Amino acid sequence: DVKVTQSSRYLVKRTGEKVFLECVQDMDHENMFWYRQDPGLGLRLIYFSYDVKMKEKGDIPEGYSVSREKKERFSLILESASTNQTSMYLCASRSGTGSIQPQHFGDGTRLSIL
Amino acid sequence: AQSVTQLDSHVSVSEGTPVLLRCNYSSSYSPSLFWYVQHPNKGLQLLLKYTSAATLVKGINGFEAEFKKSETSFHLTKPSAHMSDAAEYFCVVSLTGGTSYGKLTFGQGTILTVHP
Secondary structure (H helix, E strand, O other): OOOEEEOOOEEEEOOOOOEEEEEEEOOOOOEEEEEEEEOOOEEEEEEEEEEOOEEEEOOOOOOEEEEEEEOOEEEEEEOOOOHHHOEEEEEEEEOOOOOOOOOEEOOOEEEEEO | OEEEEEOOOEEEEEOOOOEEEOEEEEEOOOOEEEEEEEOOOOOEEEEEEEOOOOOEEEOHHHOEEEEEOOOOEEEEEEOOOOHHHOEEEEEEEEOOOOOOOOOEEEOOOEEEEEEO
16 A cells, blocks of 8 residues: 655744645555645645655645655745644645546644744 | 536445445546545545556445546446455546646545444
C-alpha cells in the first residue's frame, strides 16, 4: 500500500512565523501535491511537483512556497504565517503522468495560526 | 473545463439499508473519476476509480459506482450501510488528454450519517 506521511497532525504557530509542513511518500511517485481544505470551500490545490526540483502553482499559491529536493519529500512553506492560513493541509502523491492514476493522501496537518 | 456536482450535501440512512450518493460531472475530455472517503480528522482514502474500462466499478468496503456517460453521472452505492460508513464522501474528476497533469476537481462532499 502507498504510504503518505505528514510530519505533524496538529500544529500551532504565531503570525509572522515561517512554517514548514513536511510530507514523505514511500512509493517512488513522481508527482506530489499540497492542498488546503476549508469548510464550505472544499479542497483547493496550492502547489504541485512532477519531478525533483520542479514545481507548478496550483489555484491558490499566494503566501506559500514549496521545496522538493528529494523525490520522496515535498515541503510546504508558509513564508510569514497569517491567521487566514489556519486550515487543514493535505499532501498527496501519484505515480506516472496523465490522470488515470489516483492520488494518495496523507492524514493531514491541522494548522492553527494565532 | 470540468466540474463535479454532488447532489446531496447530507444523506442519512439506517444501518443495513442501501446507500446512494449522487454525483454528476462535466468534462471536455474523457474523464477519470474517483470516489474518496474522509473520516473525521483524517485524510482522503480512495474508495474506487473509473478509468474507461468497465462502467461498473467495484471498490473497497462493499462500495460500487456506475459510470453513465449519457447521464454524465457516477453515483456511489452500497447495498447495506454499516455504522463505520459514516463519513464524508467526495466525488472527484481528473482531466485527461492534452497537456493536463491530471488536475483534480473535487465535489463539495456528501456527509453520510448512519443511524443504528
